[in-house]
Amino acid sequence: MLLNYLNVLIFLVVGCLLVGFTLLLSRILHPRSESDQKFISYECGEEPVGNAWIRFNFRFYLIALIFIIFDIEVVFLFPWAIVYKKLGMFAFIEMMVFIAILLVGFAYAWVKGDLEWVKSYFTDRGQETVLEQPED
Amino acid sequence: MTETLTNPVLTLLRLIPGVETLSDGMQVLLSGFLAGVILFAFIAVFALYAVYLERKVAGHVQDRLGPMEVGWHGLLQTIADAIKLLNKEDFAPKDVDTKLFTLAPFLVFMTALSVFVVFPYDSQVSIANLNIGIFYVIAISSIAVPAVIMAGWSSNNKWSLFGAMRSAAQIVSYEIPVGLSIICVIMVVGHMGMQEIVEFQGGGFWKWVIFRSFPFNFIAFFIFFLGSLAEVNRTPFDLPEAESELVAGFMTEYSGMRWAFFFLAEYGNMLAVGLVGAALFLGGWQPPFEFLSFVPGWLWFILKALVLIFVQIWLRWTLPRLRVDQLMYVCWKVLVPFAFVCIIGVGLWEVLT
CATH class of the missing domain: 1.10.20 (Histone, subunit A)
Incomplete structure (x- = not known):
C-alpha cells in the first residue's frame, strides 16, 4: 500500500515538472513587447483606482464557518458509512442522534437567516427591510 | 511488489x-x-x-x-x-504578488491532474489502487480552493478578488452536498476503494449504485451531479467567471500559457467529475448487460463519463446563470436537506434488509 502512495507522490512531482516545462517552452517561444502600459492592472481600460486588496463582504466568513462544521461532520460520517452494516441498528441510531444534533444547529442558522445571501429583517409592522446591501 | x-x-x-x-x-x-x-x-x-x-x-x-x-x-x-x-506573451503586471501569482497555476493544475491517479480505468487497472480511493479524490480536490484564492488575491485586481472569493464560497459550499451524496454510495458498498466500488456493481445495469435503495441513491446521483457542476464552475453555476460582470474572475490578470493551465484544469476537472460520477453511480467499467462484456471496460468507463460531460455542456448552452443568493439557496436549503434525507433513507434501507 505504501508503494501506491509513493507512486502518487512521483506522479505529482512529474506533473509539476511538466507544467514547469510547458511554461518554460512558452517563455522561449513567446515574443516580448516593450510597453509600460501592459503592466498596469486591468480595470476596464481605466487607470486603477486605489488598492485592490479591499475589504469584502463578511458573508464569506459565515459561509466558511458553516462549511467547517459540516465538513467535519462529513469526515466523521465516512468511517461510519463503511462499518455500520456490521454494527447493525445500534450504530445506525447512534449516528442518527449525531446528525440530529447537527441539524439543530443547521435549523438555528436557517431560522436566523444566515443561510441567505442578503440577510433581511422583518420589522414589527411586518414590512421587510433590507439592512445590508452586499458589496458583491 | x-x-x-x-x-x-x-x-x-x-x-x-x-x-x-x-x-x-x-x-x-x-x-x-x-x-x-x-x-x-x-x-x-x-x-x-x-x-x-x-x-x-x-x-x-x-x-x-x-x-x-x-x-x-x-x-x-x-x-x-x-x-x-x-x-502568447505571458507576463505579470507590476502590482501582483509574484510568488503566489506564479505558484497558483501549478497548484490548480496539479489538483486537477492528481485525482486521475486513483480512477479504475478497467478491471484491475488503476495507477495507484488506494484503499481510501474516493476520500483521496475529495481531499485533493479541496486544494483547488486555496489555489483559486492565491490566484485571485495575488493578482491585485478587484475583479480577481471578487471572482476568487465567490469561487471559494461556491466550491466549499457545494462540497457538503457532494460529500454527503458520496457517503450514500459508500453506505451501500461498504468500501472506499474505487476498484471495490466498481466491482460491487457488476452484473447488469440494475445492480448499479444509482438503482440501489431506490429512490434514495437516485436522488443522491442528482445531488452529486448538480454539486459537481458547481464545483467545476460550470453554468448554471459559473458565477466566479461571470464574464458579463467580473471580466474573467480570478483569471483576469493571467495571460498566455499560465492562463491556459487554468483552462486545462477546468476541462480536466470536467472529465474528473464525469469519471467519478460514472465510477460511483453508473458502474464504472461494468457493461450495462452481461452479453455486452466483449466491449473493453475502459471504453464503457470513458463512454459513461462522456455522456455526463455532454450533459454538462448541454446545460451550459441551455440554462442562464444563477444569481449569487440563488446559488446559496440551492446549496444550503435544497441540496443539503435532501442529501441528509438520502443518507437516512439509505441507512434505514440497508439496516432493515
Missing part, C-alpha cells in the same frame, strides 16, 4: 528490455514518471477536444455550425488555438 503488479504502467514498462534488471524502487520511480507523462498528455488532448465538442454543441444548440475552417469540420481548430496560446 505484489500490489504494484496491478499497475498497468509498470506492466507496460516491463515490456521494454532491460527494465527487469533494475531495482524495484527504480521500477516504481519509472512507472510513476511514465504515468505522469501519459496522463498529462491524455488530459491535454482531452481538454482540446472537449473545447472542440463544447464549441460544436454550442453551435448546433444555437442553430449554427461552430468551427468549420481548420481541418475537416474544424477538427484541428483547438490545436491551432493551443499553438497560438503557446506563442
Whole structure:
C-alpha cells in the first residue's frame, strides 16, 4: 500500500515538472513587447483606482464557518458509512442522534437567516427591510 | 511488489528490455514518471477536444455550425488555438504578488491532474489502487480552493478578488452536498476503494449504485451531479467567471500559457467529475448487460463519463446563470436537506434488509 502512495507522490512531482516545462517552452517561444502600459492592472481600460486588496463582504466568513462544521461532520460520517452494516441498528441510531444534533444547529442558522445571501429583517409592522446591501 | 503488479504502467514498462534488471524502487520511480507523462498528455488532448465538442454543441444548440475552417469540420481548430496560446506573451503586471501569482497555476493544475491517479480505468487497472480511493479524490480536490484564492488575491485586481472569493464560497459550499451524496454510495458498498466500488456493481445495469435503495441513491446521483457542476464552475453555476460582470474572475490578470493551465484544469476537472460520477453511480467499467462484456471496460468507463460531460455542456448552452443568493439557496436549503434525507433513507434501507 505504501508503494501506491509513493507512486502518487512521483506522479505529482512529474506533473509539476511538466507544467514547469510547458511554461518554460512558452517563455522561449513567446515574443516580448516593450510597453509600460501592459503592466498596469486591468480595470476596464481605466487607470486603477486605489488598492485592490479591499475589504469584502463578511458573508464569506459565515459561509466558511458553516462549511467547517459540516465538513467535519462529513469526515466523521465516512468511517461510519463503511462499518455500520456490521454494527447493525445500534450504530445506525447512534449516528442518527449525531446528525440530529447537527441539524439543530443547521435549523438555528436557517431560522436566523444566515443561510441567505442578503440577510433581511422583518420589522414589527411586518414590512421587510433590507439592512445590508452586499458589496458583491 | 505484489500490489504494484496491478499497475498497468509498470506492466507496460516491463515490456521494454532491460527494465527487469533494475531495482524495484527504480521500477516504481519509472512507472510513476511514465504515468505522469501519459496522463498529462491524455488530459491535454482531452481538454482540446472537449473545447472542440463544447464549441460544436454550442453551435448546433444555437442553430449554427461552430468551427468549420481548420481541418475537416474544424477538427484541428483547438490545436491551432493551443499553438497560438503557446506563442502568447505571458507576463505579470507590476502590482501582483509574484510568488503566489506564479505558484497558483501549478497548484490548480496539479489538483486537477492528481485525482486521475486513483480512477479504475478497467478491471484491475488503476495507477495507484488506494484503499481510501474516493476520500483521496475529495481531499485533493479541496486544494483547488486555496489555489483559486492565491490566484485571485495575488493578482491585485478587484475583479480577481471578487471572482476568487465567490469561487471559494461556491466550491466549499457545494462540497457538503457532494460529500454527503458520496457517503450514500459508500453506505451501500461498504468500501472506499474505487476498484471495490466498481466491482460491487457488476452484473447488469440494475445492480448499479444509482438503482440501489431506490429512490434514495437516485436522488443522491442528482445531488452529486448538480454539486459537481458547481464545483467545476460550470453554468448554471459559473458565477466566479461571470464574464458579463467580473471580466474573467480570478483569471483576469493571467495571460498566455499560465492562463491556459487554468483552462486545462477546468476541462480536466470536467472529465474528473464525469469519471467519478460514472465510477460511483453508473458502474464504472461494468457493461450495462452481461452479453455486452466483449466491449473493453475502459471504453464503457470513458463512454459513461462522456455522456455526463455532454450533459454538462448541454446545460451550459441551455440554462442562464444563477444569481449569487440563488446559488446559496440551492446549496444550503435544497441540496443539503435532501442529501441528509438520502443518507437516512439509505441507512434505514440497508439496516432493515
